[in-house]
Each structure stands twice: as C-alpha cells, then as structure tokens.
Amino acid sequence: MPTSTTKRDDILDSALTLFAERGFDATTIPMIATDAKVGAGTIYRYFANKEVLVNTLFQHYVTLFKEALEKYYPEGAGIREQFHHLFQGMIRFTNEHDHALYFIKTHTSAYFLDAESREQFSHLLMIFEDFFEAGKQHCHIRELPSKALIAIIFGGFLQLYQLIRVGELEASAELLAGVEESCWDAVRHHS
Amino acid sequence: MPTSTTKRDDILDSALTLFAERGFDATTIPMIATDAKVGAGTIYRYFANKEVLVNTLFQHYVTLFKEALEKYYPEGAGIREQFHHLFQGMIRFTNEHDHALYFIKTHTSAYFLDAESREQFSHLLMIFEDFFEAGKQHCHIRELPSKALIAIIFGGFLQLYQLIRVGELEASAELLAGVEESCWDAVRHHS
C-alpha cells in the first residue's frame, strides 16, 4: 500500500473524465495513464484491473452524491422546499464534481458493474423514491410511478447538463432556476 | 451491388440491437455477424468498416425519426395539439423501431460520428426548436432556451423508455398519457 494517495487520486480523476467523455469501453488504460501522468503499470498498483477501477469510481461518486443529497435535508419543511433541496443538491454536486453525475448516468446499467455498485445506486434512487411516494400520499405529486418521475427529472437534468458541459448553454443562475421550475411543474400535482 | 438487400438489412438490424444494448465499443464485428447469421467478411461487402456501419445506421434512423415527426404535422392546429403530435411521434417511432431512439440518444455525441451524421441530427433537433420558438413567441411556452426545453423533454422521455425496455415499467396507454402531460407541464407557460 503506497504512502501517498496523490497518484491514486490522479488516476481516479483522469478515469472519471475519460469514462464520462468517451465511455468505459472506448477508454484505454494507457489513455488514463497518460492523462494522469503515470505509467500504465502504476495503475495496477492501485487497482487490480480496469473493472475494479470503474466500480471504485462509480461507488465513490454515488456515495458522495447520496451524502450531498442527504446532508441538511429539510425533513420537516414543505414539499417544494424539499424538492428545491434535492435539485440544488444535483446542481451543487455537478458543479463540484464536473463529470461525476454524467459518468454515473451513462454507466448505471453497464454490464461491468458489480453487485456492490448496483446496491449503492439503488440506495441513491431510494432518496428520490421516498420523496415522491410521500408527496403522492399528500397529493402534492403527480400520480405516476416514482420510477417514471425519477426518470423524467434525472433524464432531463442530465441531458441539460450535457449541453452545458459541451458549451451549448451557460449555467447561469437564471437558467438553473428556470429548469428547476420546469422540473417541478413536471412532477407536481396540478389541480 | 448485391441483388438482394436482405443480408444488408440483417446486418443493420443486428447492429442496431447490439449497439443499443451494449454500445458501439463493446460490440464486436463477429458479434454482429453471428447475430445476423452471416460471415464476418460479409459485413465488409456492405460497409467499408465499423464506423461507416454505425454512421449509416445513425443517419438512417435519424432520418426516419425526422420523417415520422414531420408526417401529418398539424401546421394550423393549436400548440397543445402540435405537442401531442410530436410526443405521439416519439412514442410511435419507439414502438415501431424498438432500439432506434435509444441507440440515437446514446450515440449522439460519440467520437466516431461523421459530419453528415451530426448534420442530420441537428436537422432533427430543429423540428423541436422551431416548435418551441414559435410557442414562446405566443407565450404558450416557458421562457427557457429551446435547447434546454428539448433536453428536458428528450432526456426525460428517453430515460423513461429505458425503464420500459428493461422491463421496470409497462408502457400502458395510461402511463404514456401521464408522461405526456408531465412533459407538457414542464415546457408550457404557466400563468
């Protein structure tokens, strides 16, 4: 076990960027090594193989994201404020960890994810599921399966952030507020 | 030029399914050949290489999709009816060409798409862009960049259809109607 963890982090950072931009299969170990400025062999000092690397990365960011959403969650507040918290959480997390959400999204149903990764991801979804289920009980949320509501929010948000990443849109506060309102209108109950 | 076009179609069909299910890089030519019940070499009689194959496929379905949306477009009708036409178009197209939309979505910003493919895809987006721009002029549509509105609709819809493909949700008429309403509420102007 190495003393310094710098290289390990460099490797993870480069892997995140490359996996997000090109996908797991199109990203080679030498590519990651070059980007991280380490030798190809060094990667194997920290990760048994490419699959362990990608699962480590996946679990790391899913957990971070989950924690970001759960931290300061306004348990007692109104539903709109809770939604705001979750939405802000997505935005903040995306800003802090550039490619992380996109990486998670594009690899959620990948063939190389292990049981632990799938488990962690379902925990993440449960935060949203609980929120929507409670909301539907009080008629604040549209009568659709929670899975469907999650898909609409997540799909829309991430597709949007892809445009921002590519530079086709600028992530102004105004735009983000508008998108939040749009997503809220998509899931809330309309009378 | 072959007399029958059957094999070419078999190859394209198999490639569509495999690219959609596993992605371009995780799909090998022998896989496609086996699935299509042809020799690996036969694929090269019809397509110069793997990239030409994927671009052919991409352009084919983007064009088909564009035509499906443009056909019977209710030019003079109200905005809600036009939206319904577009949304129904997405649903019908997805039903008729199982993996096509998902394949398009997951490969839209892939590194191997050529200029023609990108061009075709931007034509497709323009249908939605025109619709949203006109709607905003008459205050029927939310004041957000059309690109953002497209991302929300497309992202949400496709994420949802992925759940259906995987079997986590059933594509009942009721569900689809609900999702359409949700998407409409996401983009329409609220007073």
Added chain:
DNA sequence: AAAAACGGAATGAATATTCATTCCTATAAA
C-alpha cells in the same frame, strides 16, 4: 543501503479487417 514505488517496454489475448477460396444463380451451349 534496503525497501517501496514507478515507469514503460514486453506480452499475450482479443479484435478489426483482409483475402483466397467456395458457393450460388443466371445464362448459354449441347
């Protein structure tokens, strides 16, 4: 000086692509 960490060339497996050969089918000769 010894031990650990590193780098990157070497290896072998997997993959895209090629190509010599076989297989059809259609036409023509018998």
Added chain:
DNA sequence: TTTATAGGAATGAATATTCATTCCGTTTTT
C-alpha cells in the same frame, strides 16, 4: 432438357492491430 460456365456474393481462416496486464530495471523514499 440437361449440362457447362461465368461472375458476383458469401465465407471464415489468416493477418494486422489494439489493448489489458505483467515484468523488470530505475528512481525515490525511508
């Protein structure tokens, strides 16, 4: 009507390339 033949289509084994992983000499740390 049957048989021969040409030429395009199809094949899959062979080749060339790419990639994950390993190995070992070098550098850094203790």
